[in-house]
Amino acid sequence: MSTLQKLQSYAGNRKALFPVSMALSALAALAGLLPYILIWLIVRELFEAGGNGGELEQRIIPLAWQAVGAAVGSVAIYFAALWSSHLAAFRVESNIRREAMRKIVAMPLGFFDGHTSGRIRKIIDDNASTTHSFLAHQLPDLAATALVPVAVIALVLAFDWRLSIACLVPVIIGIAFMSFAMGENGRQFMRDYMNSLEEMNTEAVEYVRGIPVVKVFQQTIFSFKNFHRSIMNYNRLVLQYTLMWEKPMSAYTVFINSFVFFLAPVAILLTGYTGNYAAVLLDFFLFVLITPVFSGCVMKSMYLFQAMDLAGQAVDRIESLTAYKPLTIPVKPQPMNGYDIRFQNVSFTYPGMTKKALDDVTFHVTQGETVALVGASGSGKTTVARLVARFWEASEGQVCTGGVDVNEINPDELMQSVSFVFQNTRLFKTTLLENIRYGNPGATQEEVENAVDAAQCRDIVNRQPLGLNARIGAEGTYLSGGEQQRILLARALLKNAPIVILDEATAFADPESEHLIYKAFSTLSEGKTTLMIAHRLTSVTGADRILVLDNGRIAESGTHEELLNQNGMYLKMWNEYQQSVQWTLRKEVCHA
Numbered sequence: 211m212s213t214l215q216k217l218q219s220y221a222g223n224r225k226a227l228f229p230v231s232m233a234l235s236a237l238a239a240l241a242g243l244l245p246y247i248l249i250w251l252i253v254r255e256l257f258e259a260g261g262n263g264g265e266l267e268q269r270i271i272p273l274a275w276q277a278v279g280a281a282v283g284s285v286a287i288y289f290a291a292l293w294s295s296h297l298a299a300f301r302v303e304s305n306i307r308r309e310a311m312r313k314i315v316a317m318p319l320g321f322f323d324g325h326t327s328g329r330i331r332k333i334i335d336d337n338a339s340t341t342h343s344f345l346a347h348q349l350p351d352l353a354a355t356a357l358v359p360v361a362v363i364a365l366v367l368a369f370d371w372r373l374s375i376a377c378l379v380p381v382i383i384g385i386a387f388m389s390f391a392m393g394e395n396g397r398q399f400m401r402d403y404m405n406s407l408e409e410m411n412t413e414a415v416e417y418v419r420g421i422p423v424v425k426v427f428q429q430t431i432f433s434f435k436n437f438h439r440s441i442m443n444y445n446r447l448v449l450q451y452t453l454m455w456e457k458p459m460s461a462y463t464v465f466i467n468s469f470v471f472f473l474a475p476v477a478i479l480l481t482g483y484t485g486n487y488a489a490v491l492l493d494f495f496l497f498v499l500i501t502p503v504f505s506g507c508v509m510k511s512m513y514l515f516q517a518m519d520l521a522g523q524a525v526d527r528i529e530s531l532t533a534y535k536p537l538t539i540p541v542k543p544q545p546m547n548g549y550d551i552r553f554q555n556v557s558f559t560y561p562g563m564t565k566k567a568l569d570d571v572t573f574h575v576t577q578g579e580t581v582a583l584v585g586a587s588g589s590g591k592t593t594v595a596r597l598v599a600r601f602w603e604a605s606e607g608q609v610c611t612g613g614v615d616v617n618e619i620n621p622d623e624l625m626q627s628v629s630f631v632f633q634n635t636r637l638f639k640t641t642l643l644e645n646i647r648y649g650n651p652g653a654t655q656e657e658v659e660n661a662v663d664a665a666q667c668r669d670i671v672n673r674q675p676l677g678l679n680a681r682i683g684a685e686g687t688y689l690s691g692g693e694q695q696r697i698l699l700a701r702a703l704l705k706n707a708p709i710v711i712l713d714e715a716t717a718f719a720d721p722e723s724e725h726l727i728y729k730a731f732s733t734l735s736e737g738k739t740t741l742m743i744a745h746r747l748t749s750v751t752g753a754d755r756i757l758v759l760d761n762g763r764i765a766e767s768g769t770h771e772e773l774l775n776q777n778g779m780y781l782k783m784w785n786e787y788q789q790s791v792q793w794t795l796r797k798e799v800c801h802a
């Protein structure tokens with residue numbers, strides 16, 4: 211599909227306005243040529259009349275009015291052309307945004323792990339706006355810039371072919387220099403330029419995010435190698451771009467403005483040849499007037515193609531952002547039959563990755579059972595949790611809950627049946643009450659209070675002067691990582707879903723918080739099918755079963771005692787964990 215067609219496909223029922231605006235703009239441009247001819251006619255009258263007052267006036271005045279009329283008419287038609295193009299361009303812009311949002315809403319939830327909201331907004335918003343200047347301003351000129359040069363050439367040839375050649379040669383040479391710089395090379399260049407600009411912007415955001423780290427470690431901007439590299443890359447491209455234009459632009463400016471130098475000698479030769487000074491002078495006058503119109507048009511058309519390229523790239527950028535396969539909605543959803551979790555030969559590779567994050571994983575968590583996942587960082591624990599909730603679809607094998615493939619379950623029913631507390635979940639910047647109620651918007655105050663108690667959050671709430679109405683992030687309401695996780699547990703408790711997934715955050719420093727979380731979690735998982743990911747091995751000893759993940763595969767499985775007796779990976783992890791705990795204890799004893 212060509213860029214134009216692609217852009218037009220977003221115009222909906224205003225699609226027809228683009229050809230309308232182009233036709234009107236072409237008409238306006240042709241009408242704009244009329245005053246030149248009329249002025250030429252006036253000058254001819256002046257030349258030929260030789261001072262015959264009254265009669266001359268009668269002939270000139272109507273011509274002058276016609277010239278004014280043509281000029282005003284041309285402006286009015288052009289106004290109408292821009293009006294229609296704007297109506298269509300704004301529709302395209304809004305439809306691009308709508309369509310992108312529609313696709314984003316249908317993305318698997320895992321998409322949002324890799325794309326921050328700020329970045330998504332920037333890509334969609336900026337690129338949608340980029341299409342505006344091309345569609346609203348430059349596209350209407352497309353027909354005009356194609357038609358007018360042809361009309362001008364036909365016109366001047368009709369007057370005098372020799373003068374035509376004299377004025378067109380330098381203009382064409384100038385244009386040839388420009389088109390050389392604007393060819394496929396130039397396009398590729400613009401693409402590189404836009405990419406490097408985007409990269410620099412992204413890196414700048416990363417840099418600002420990292421400023422606290424940079425300060426703490428007393429580093430300079432050079433520690434942000436990517437940012438530095440992206441600036442240098444941009445700098446190189448801009449320099450290259452400027453230098454690339456140096457010669458063609460100078461040559462173009464010289465030739466395009468020098469047509470009079472070519473025209474004058476030919477005119478002088480012609481007067482000697484024909485002997486008719488007045489006629490040659492008249493034609494000379496017309497050529498001086500009209501040649502710049504021709505070159506102006508050609509110049510415009512060059513920028514037009516550049517703008518079209520940019521607009522096309524803008525749409526491509528948005529489309530590639532949303533190019534992930536959308537989550538398929540089952541045509542005939544199957545009702546869940548119970549609440550167990552089953553992984554059958556499941557493999558999964560993240561989009562754009564080659565290494566499998568999960569490789570042939572098979573396990574079963576029966577209803578009401580608590581199974582713990584342990585393993586090194588990056589072994590695939592969070593990925594297992596994500597697949598249960600269908601944040602991503604398994605690449606191979608089957609993930610079932612309640613005996614039904616998760617892909618066959620109505621997404622709403624699946625979401626209703628699963629509570630998660632994820633590693634990286636953040637609280638909303640609203641009241642504690644709203645944050646907890648998110649688990650069950652219809653919950654009564656009493657139910658919320660019960661959840662607060664069960665999740666061991668009472669101390670957090672009591673500390674706030676406004677209690678549950680305290681706003682996160684405002685009036686000094688800041689919660690530690692452990693406290694946030696307890697609020698999230700309260701939310702999950704309120705939801706009271708039959709399947710519970712807890713991905714424990716690694717960063718609780720204080721043992722008190724850890725103990726409270728553990729207590730809250732025990733309440734939450736009571737009687738539920740539970741998959742817990744734990745980094746502190748003490749919290750998994752009570753699990754019905756423990757699965758040890760290694761590089762996306764299940765290496766060992768069994769109860770705590772069984773695994774210790776197996777003398778394998780778990781035993782090694784357990785010994786290391788014990789040592790680290792003792793190390794902390796010893797340190798604390800020393801301090802005491």
Ligand SMILES: Nc1ncnc2c1ncn2[C@@H]1O[C@H](COP(=O)(O)OP(=O)(O)OP(=O)(O)O)[C@@H](O)[C@H]1O
Pocket residue numbers: 323324560561563567585586587588589590591592593594633
């Ligand atoms: N959104 C993603 N896109 C691409 N690769 C990912 C993504 N999330 C995780 N991975 C990769 O998949 C593998 C498994 O990651 P996962 O998050 O499941 O590990 P984990 O066991 O939960 O680790 P941790 O203990 O640090 O939380 C890792 O190699 C990781 O780099």
Ligand SMILES: [Mg+2]
Pocket residue numbers: 591592593633713
């Ligand atoms: Mg994880």
